[in-house]
Amino acid sequence: MLIAAKNLDDVVGLKAxxxxxxxxxxLGAAKKILRMEIHRDKSxxxxxxxxxxxxxxxxKRFGMSNAKLESTPxxxxxxxxxxxxxxxxxxxxxxxxxPYASVVGCLMYAxxxxxxxxxxxxxxVSKYMSKPGRQHWEAIKWIFRxxxxxxxxxxxxxxxQGDPLVIGYVDSDYTGDLxxxxxxxxxxxxxxxxPVCWKSTIQSIVALSTxxxxxxxxxxxxxEALWLTGLVNKLVVQQDGVQLHCDxxxxxxxxxxxxxxxxxxxxxxxxxxxxxxxxxxxILLQKIGTAENATDMLTKPVTTDKFKxxxxxxxxxxx
Amino acid sequence: xxxxxxxxxxxRNAIDFSHLRIFGCPAYVHVPSDERSKLDAKxxxxxxxxxxxxxxGYKFWDPVDKKVVISRDAVFDEQSMLQQNQEKVQMELExxxxxxxxxxxxxxxxxxxxxxxVHLQDYNLARDRERRTNVKAPTRLGFEDMVSFALNITxxxxxSFQGAITSQDRENWIGAMVxxxxxxxxxxxWELARLPKGMKTIGCKWVYKRKLAVSEKDEEKFKARLVAxxxxxxxxxxxxxxxxxxxxxxxxxAVLALVATWDLHLEHMDVKTAFLHGDLEExxxxxxxxxxxxPGHEHLVCRLKKSLYGLKQSPxxxxxxxxxxxx
Numbered sequence: 001m002l003i004a005a006k007n008l009d010d011v012v013g014l015k016a017x018x019x020x021x022x023x024x025x026x027l028g029a030a031k032k033i034l035r036m037e038i039h040r041d042k043s044x045x046x047x048x049x050x051x052x053x054x055x056x057x058x059x060k061r062f063g064m065s066n067a068k069l070e071s072t073p074x075x076x077x078x079x080x081x082x083x084x085x086x087x088x089x090x091x092x093x094x095x096x097x098x099p100y101a102s103v104v105g106c107l108m109y110a111x112x113x114x115x116x117x118x119x120x121x122x123x124x125v126s127k128y129m130s131k132p133g134r135q136h137w138e139a140i141k142w143i144f145r146x147x148x149x150x151x152x153x154x155x156x157x158x159x160x161q162g163d164p165l166v167i168g169y170v171d172s173d174y175t176g177d178l179x180x181x182x183x184x185x186x187x188x189x190x191x192x193x194x195p196v197c198w199k200s201t202i203q204s205i206v207a208l209s210t211x212x213x214x215x216x217x218x219x220x221x222x223x224e225a226l227w228l229t230g231l232v233n234k235l236v237v238q239q240d241g242v243q244l245h246c247d248x249x250x251x252x253x254x255x256x257x258x259x260x261x262x263x264x265x266x267x268x269x270x271x272x273x274x275x276x277x278x279x280x281x282x283i284l285l286q287k288i289g290t291a292e293n294a295t296d297m298l299t300k301p302v303t304t305d306k307f308k309x310x311x312x313x314x315x316x317x318x319x
Numbered sequence: 320x321x322x323x324x325x326x327x328x329x330x331r332n333a334i335d336f337s338h339l340r341i342f343g344c345p346a347y348v349h350v351p352s353d354e355r356s357k358l359d360a361k362x363x364x365x366x367x368x369x370x371x372x373x374x375x376g377y378k379f380w381d382p383v384d385k386k387v388v389i390s391r392d393a394v395f396d397e398q399s400m401l402q403q404n405q406e407k408v409q410m411e412l413e414x415x416x417x418x419x420x421x422x423x424x425x426x427x428x429x430x431x432x433x434x435x436x437v438h439l440q441d442y443n444l445a446r447d448r449e450r451r452t453n454v455k456a457p458t459r460l461g462f463e464d465m466v467s468f469a470l471n472i473t474x475x476x477x478x479s480f481q482g483a484i485t486s487q488d489r490e491n492w493i494g495a496m497v498x499x500x501x502x503x504x505x506x507x508x509w510e511l512a513r514l515p516k517g518m519k520t521i522g523c524k525w526v527y528k529r530k531l532a533v534s535e536k537d538e539e540k541f542k543a544r545l546v547a548x549x550x551x552x553x554x555x556x557x558x559x560x561x562x563x564x565x566x567x568x569x570x571x572x573a574v575l576a577l578v579a580t581w582d583l584h585l586e587h588m589d590v591k592t593a594f595l596h597g598d599l600e601e602x603x604x605x606x607x608x609x610x611x612x613x614p615g616h617e618h619l620v621c622r623l624k625k626s627l628y629g630l631k632q633s634p635x636x637x638x639x640x641x642x643x644x645x646x
Contacts, residue, residue, distance in 0.1 A: 001588045001590065002574065002586070002587060003586045003587075003588060004577070004578050004585050004586075005583060006581065006583055006584070011584050021644055022590050023596075024588050025588065026586075027586075027587040027589055028586065028587065029584075030586060034568075036571075038575070040579075040585070042582060045579060045582050047578060047579035049572065049575060155572070157575055157578075157579035157580070158579030158580050164577055164580040164581075192579055192580040193576075194572070196569055196572040197569040197572070228573070231569075231570060232577075235574070
């Protein structure tokens with residue numbers, strides 16, 4: 001249980017109250033929560049959250065602690081699809097030798113806790129859990145090699161002026177999935193510089209145009225934004241609207257403009273929801289240049305330079 | 320061997336010979352209802368050939384359709400074979416010429432047919448079916464138990480009470496169990512009661528865990544925990560609602576982000592044996608823990624007052640308790 005307060009007396013008081021009621025163990029200043037390590041630097045108002053121990057343990061468990069290094073979690077030449085699933089009995093038998101599911105599980109836990117940089121790669125490899133092929137396993141090994149080079153990566157919060165505000169970035173990749181041509185959703189929300197919430201997933205329905213793919217992403221992100229502002233408002237910060245940055249000019253126009261377009265008839269319900277949220281001021285949709293959009297890495301394999309740039313934008317780096 | 324079959328000597332079970340039949344004897348094979356119409360005969364006359372390997376059934380030759388049939392539902396007419404045999408013996412004795420033999424066999428056939436029809440009429444499948452009385456329970460306490468015993472006394476954590484009290488560290492494990500029992504009693508987790516009629520108890524077991532020393536000064540810790548076997552709980556009787564909310568990682572990160580910007584104090588606490596704080600609403604009776612039943616009250620059971628690890632509703636009850644205290 002974490003206790004946070006402005007005043008040290010409040011903390012002591014609450015601790016005493018809790019200890020009266022329950023049998024408590026006081027662990028002092030928070031060092032770890034759910035195996036995530038917390039480091040603080042009070043003078044520069046910074047807080048680091050990392051999973052170095054867990055990642056090292058995983059690398060050791062799967063015998064990758066001496067692997068070569070890679071700079072991105074997934075390279076462009078892996079065109080993963082269900083065509084690469086094993087076809088002959090021998091291939092199936094070969095693939096039963098590797099612990100695919102447990103590896104994906106370990107990677108996913110790391111991704112959920114502190115590693116937004118893995119999100120896209122994990123979502124790609126986890127599509128083939130039931131029938132992994134040789135190529136998919138190669139991709140996993142690539143992720144491990146990337147992990148080995150970035151063991152110390154952590155999320156950095158703080159070092160920002162003013163109140164901590166929720167800011168969102170969205171992006172989509174049109175027909176990124178080779179199997180059924182569905183698009184990819186990617187969004188990140190940051191509070192005081194560090195990412196708190198991220199997602200990279202295949203959309204549930206097929207989009208007919210880039211606008212539509214982007215549109216569905218915005219709606220998904222808007223839903224998350226509502227929940228997140230609800231939480232932050234409970235924790236005393238008052239924030240009127242969430243800034244949502246999107247790099248598609250056409251979507252920004254479409255969401256703000258109430259003109260009825262024949263080509264967008266079929267995205268009816270989503271359409272009305274986002275317009276309602278924008279009209280009420282709960283979502284502030286803003287155009288952002290693709291170069292400044294950190295969510296690019298959540299929707300497609302990107303180049304090393306671009307990937308590092310995205311991580312810097314999100315304050316994810318080794319300290 | 321003493322005149323016994325090898326299998327009998329090996330398994331020490333009596334061998335069942337009841338399925339043996341005379342080869343070549345006529346048999347009436349039942350025709351399944353989907354292969355015949357209402358007016359067709361329910362059985363057809365076939366000749367018994369033998370036993371098909373790997374199949375539970377007899378093999379027959381159907382002289383009309385000229386094919387092999389495999390079936391379990393058949394009535395054998397071994398009597399006719401015995402009669403023929405007797406006649407053959409007689410014939411051999413009397414040295415009757417071949418032609419006459421044929422005649423006699425032919426004449427004997429209708430008689431045997433008559434016999435078999437009579438026999439068929441009194442035949443009752445349910446009555447003659449073999450009873451499955453010689454099915455034996457698997458031998459649990461055999462060789463495998465020695466293996467598990469051997470595994471238990473190695474340095475792994477024991478998996479059962481028996482394993483703990485026979486392992487090398489039995490002193491430590493017993494100490495850990497006594498400690499757990501004391502904490503349960505201090506919390507007033509249960510009271511001993513008579514089991515009301517119609518109620519069922521749920522089981523419980525000990526779980527053991529060796530915790531490695533954190534620093535060199537500390538010693539290895541031995542932990543024992545009593546858990547209820549929640550899988551034997553019945554929905555609607557022992558539990559109803561079991562949903563318990565769990566924190567989202569996003570919330571933790573959001574709090575940490577706020578802590579960083581506002582420079583708050585951040586402290587960490589842990590609730591010891593959190594689930595034991597929850598109060599139970601349902602009536603649950605549990606067997607007394609293994610090795611710790613109250614002397615003189617062995618027939619009584621534990622009526623649970625607080626939730627225990629392993630019960631399905633424990634997480635929810637703890638959440639309710641904590642929630643009601645905090646608000």
